[in-house]
Amino acid sequence: xxxxxxxxxxxxxxxxxxxxxxxxxxxxxxxxxxxxxxxxxxxxxxxxxxxxxxxxxxxxxxxxxxxxxxxxxxxxxxxxxxxxxxxxxxxxxxxxxxxxxxxxxxxxxxxxxxxxxxxxxxxxxxxxxxxxxxxxxxxxxxxxxxxxxxxxxxxxxxxxxxxxxxxxxxxxxxxxxxxxxxxxxxxxxxxxxxxxxxxxxxxxxxxxxxxxxxxxxxxxxxxxxxxxxxxxxxxxxxxxxxxxxxxxxxxxxxxxxxxxxxxxxxxxxxxxxxxxxxxxxxxxxxxxxxxxxxxxxxxx
Amino acid sequence: xxxxxxxxxxxxxxxxxxxxxxxxxxxxxxxxxxxxxxxxxxxxxxxxxxxxxxxxxxxxxxxxxxxxxxxxxxxxxxxxxxxxxxxxxxxxxxxxxxxxxxxxxxxxxxxxxxxxxxxxxxxxxxxxxxxxxxxxxxxxxxxxxxxxxxxxxxxxxxxxxxxxxxxxxxxxxxxxxxxxxxxxxxxxxxxxxxxxxxxxxxxxxxxxxxxxxxxxxxxxxxxxxxxxxxxxxxxxxxxxxxxxxxxxxxxxxxxxxxxxxxxxxxxxxxxxxxxxxxxxxxxxxxxxxxxxxxxxxxxxxxxxxxxxxxxxxxxxxxxxxxxxxxxxxxxxxxxxxxxxxxxxxxxxxxxxxxxxxxxxxxxxxxxxxxxxxxxxxxxxxxxxxx
Numbered sequence: 001x002x003x004x005x006x007x008x009x010x011x012x013x014x015x016x017x018x019x020x021x022x023x024x025x026x027x028x029x030x031x032x033x034x035x036x037x038x039x040x041x042x043x044x045x046x047x048x049x050x051x052x053x054x055x056x057x058x059x060x061x062x063x064x065x066x067x068x069x070x071x072x073x074x075x076x077x078x079x080x081x082x083x084x085x086x087x088x089x090x091x092x093x094x095x096x097x098x099x100x101x102x103x104x105x106x107x108x109x110x111x112x113x114x115x116x117x118x119x120x121x122x123x124x125x126x127x128x129x130x131x132x133x134x135x136x137x138x139x140x141x142x143x144x145x146x147x148x149x150x151x152x153x154x155x156x157x158x159x160x161x162x163x164x165x166x167x168x169x170x171x172x173x174x175x176x177x178x179x180x181x182x183x184x185x186x187x188x189x190x191x192x193x194x195x196x197x198x199x200x201x202x203x204x205x206x207x208x209x210x211x212x213x214x215x216x217x218x219x220x221x222x223x224x225x226x227x228x229x230x231x232x233x234x235x236x237x238x239x240x241x242x243x244x245x246x247x248x249x250x251x252x253x254x255x256x257x258x259x260x261x262x263x264x265x266x267x268x269x270x271x272x273x274x275x276x277x278x279x280x281x282x283x284x285x286x287x288x289x290x291x292x293x294x295x296x297x298x299x300x
Numbered sequence: 301x302x303x304x305x306x307x308x309x310x311x312x313x314x315x316x317x318x319x320x321x322x323x324x325x326x327x328x329x330x331x332x333x334x335x336x337x338x339x340x341x342x343x344x345x346x347x348x349x350x351x352x353x354x355x356x357x358x359x360x361x362x363x364x365x366x367x368x369x370x371x372x373x374x375x376x377x378x379x380x381x382x383x384x385x386x387x388x389x390x391x392x393x394x395x396x397x398x399x400x401x402x403x404x405x406x407x408x409x410x411x412x413x414x415x416x417x418x419x420x421x422x423x424x425x426x427x428x429x430x431x432x433x434x435x436x437x438x439x440x441x442x443x444x445x446x447x448x449x450x451x452x453x454x455x456x457x458x459x460x461x462x463x464x465x466x467x468x469x470x471x472x473x474x475x476x477x478x479x480x481x482x483x484x485x486x487x488x489x490x491x492x493x494x495x496x497x498x499x500x501x502x503x504x505x506x507x508x509x510x511x512x513x514x515x516x517x518x519x520x521x522x523x524x525x526x527x528x529x530x531x532x533x534x535x536x537x538x539x540x541x542x543x544x545x546x547x548x549x550x551x552x553x554x555x556x557x558x559x560x561x562x563x564x565x566x567x568x569x570x571x572x573x574x575x576x577x578x579x580x581x582x583x584x585x586x587x588x589x590x591x592x593x594x595x596x597x598x599x600x601x602x603x604x605x606x607x608x609x610x611x612x613x614x615x616x617x618x619x620x621x622x623x624x625x626x627x628x629x630x631x632x633x634x635x636x637x638x639x640x641x642x643x644x645x646x647x648x649x650x651x652x653x654x655x656x657x658x659x660x661x662x663x664x665x666x667x668x669x670x671x672x673x674x675x676x677x678x679x680x681x682x683x684x685x686x
Binding site for chain 1: 347348349351387388423425482509510511512516517519520523524526527540543544550552553568572573
């Protein structure tokens with residue numbers, strides 16, 4: 001029993017990481033119907049921004065919430081600027097081209113950032129500075145809950161609720177929904193479409209920045225290819241939950257994390273990644289719109 | 301514009317035909333022998349997940365070659381080292397070795413540390429009949445590729461059985477769990493040989509779990525290992541993953557002694573593993589405390605050049621380069637074949653990692669050093685022979 005609870009907690013924590021990254025995919029997809037494959041690289045750049053920023057300001061000398069907030073801020077700013085640049089220079093020129101062109105561009109941007117990252121940051125893994133000390137919050141026998149795990153899960157849930165509020169109850173949200181509904185009509189109605197899309201990218205990229213710092217604190221090894229596997233799995237999670245749907249992204253992430261953990265726990269640890277992608281194929285066959293894909297209410 | 305393109309095309313076609321005809325009739329090894337300098341190729345992971353492996357080995361190799369060049373080179377010819385980075389990727393390793401042999405016309409190749417990458421490159425060296433010496437690839441398959449492939453270190457059946465003996469005889473542990481990397485030939489081989497020997501000695505492998513290079517979450521596997529309650533946890537993997545595994549194991553409250561192999565040897569191990577790695581044991585190619593004169597000389601020269609203490613892979617790199625230099629020096633003529641024969645004849649060479657004799661299977665017969673992680677350094681525990 002104790003074993004099972006521990007596996008459950010591990011799975012939940014891993015799932016929260018996927019959920020956090022999946023929210024960024026879903027955000028952009030909801031507006032542009034574009035799978036922004038570069039999202040996982042924005043996430044990687046966010047981790048490096050935090051790494052260089054924290055080392056430059058010597059934040060590890062006095063770790064704590066202040067240092068953590070500062071690292072987070074640096075990462076979010078860099079990610080937002082990067083997201084904006086990607087939108088401006090890679091996606092905007094293709095706004096009126098067929099969707100497939102934009103998709104291929106997204107893959108191109110992703111590969112470009114991966115390999116540019118290897119040149120700029122070096123391919124060697126770096127050790128992320130511990131700007132916040134992890135500690136055990138709760139312990140019962142062998143079962144324990146760590147601070148970072150609780151933080152990641154709560155941030156994922158808060159981000160989900162925040163995005164829902166933003167899309168449904170604010171003027172910006174209304175504009176985003178209008179653009180998502182019909183790009184042309186929105187233009188005719190006097191909505192600044194480019195501005196709205198830019199805002200979407202800023203929000204999506206900020207989420208990647210937040211996720212990057214949190215995950216890098218939990219697993220302190222960062223390298224230019226770190227976004228690839230997590231990005232892929234988060235993407236699967238977003239599709240699983242119904243891409244374009246915030247609650248679906250979180251649900252999908254947690255299902256992914258839990259099922260991966262249970263495979264390791266009760267079947268074989270070598271089947272872990274096979275399961276993630278097997279799940280994607282299965283969902284696409286059985287329910288192409290994802291688990292919560294039909295719920296139009298939240299679909300932006 | 302169109303004219304410009306036409307010119308460019310013509311010029312490149314001309315270049316292509318020239319570069320094709322230049323080599324006609326001559327094999328890469330014949331070209332290599334005719335050069336006025338002695339070209340040696342090196343391929344290694346200068347960047348990537350195991351970057352300190354490539355960088356340390358490179359420092360060891362350069363130390364050997366620079367010293368030789370300072371004393372006049374070999375038979376009046378200067379040794380030129382051409383280094384290629386494979387970024388820790390096997391496909392890149394075979395590509396750069398192909399380049400070293402066919403474009404740079406090297407006489408011999410030095411590399412790699414990781415067995416998977418040595419295995420990717422060895423068939424190319426073998427096919428072109430260019431001798432290749434791996435400083436520290438321990439998987440037995442590497443030298444089985446062919447008669448031009450050598451290594452100056454022990455192999456995993458030996459390393460695995462040494463760790464099993466150490467766990468059983470010195471640490472007196474009875475129950476061991478294994479966590480291995482499915483994508484690494486080194487990890488799989490070492491796990492297999494450790495497990496076989498440990499069972500033979502009467503011990504029990506209570507749990508065997510897998511992960512994949514690049515993973516960062518190991519809690520599922522470790523939770524399963526925890527429930528089997530082992531006395532020791534054997535992790536035959538490279539330092540980046542080992543550091544993360546050690547941290548997560550301690551977080552989950554696993555108190556078992558951690559054991560490993562030469563893939564742990566890196567200054568980064570302490571950075572990533574921090575206190576979690578303290579008190580762990582692993583087998584290595586050398587120990588700085590060794591009282592062997594050649595080892596102490598190597599450490600002194602290395603420190604004078606680079607201002608820090610060399611790790612085991614630097615020592616192995618140095619030995620590989622020295623054995624190659626000696627072979628080139630004693631070879632009757634400067635051909636890859638003559639050099640190969642001299643490498644194969646190496647006997648009782650007094651190297652930084654101990655006495656090296658190349659045996660019939662082109663491996664080195666050597667002892668293994670068991671070291672213990674002690675704070676930010678390594679402490680020599682014991683020397684185990686075959």
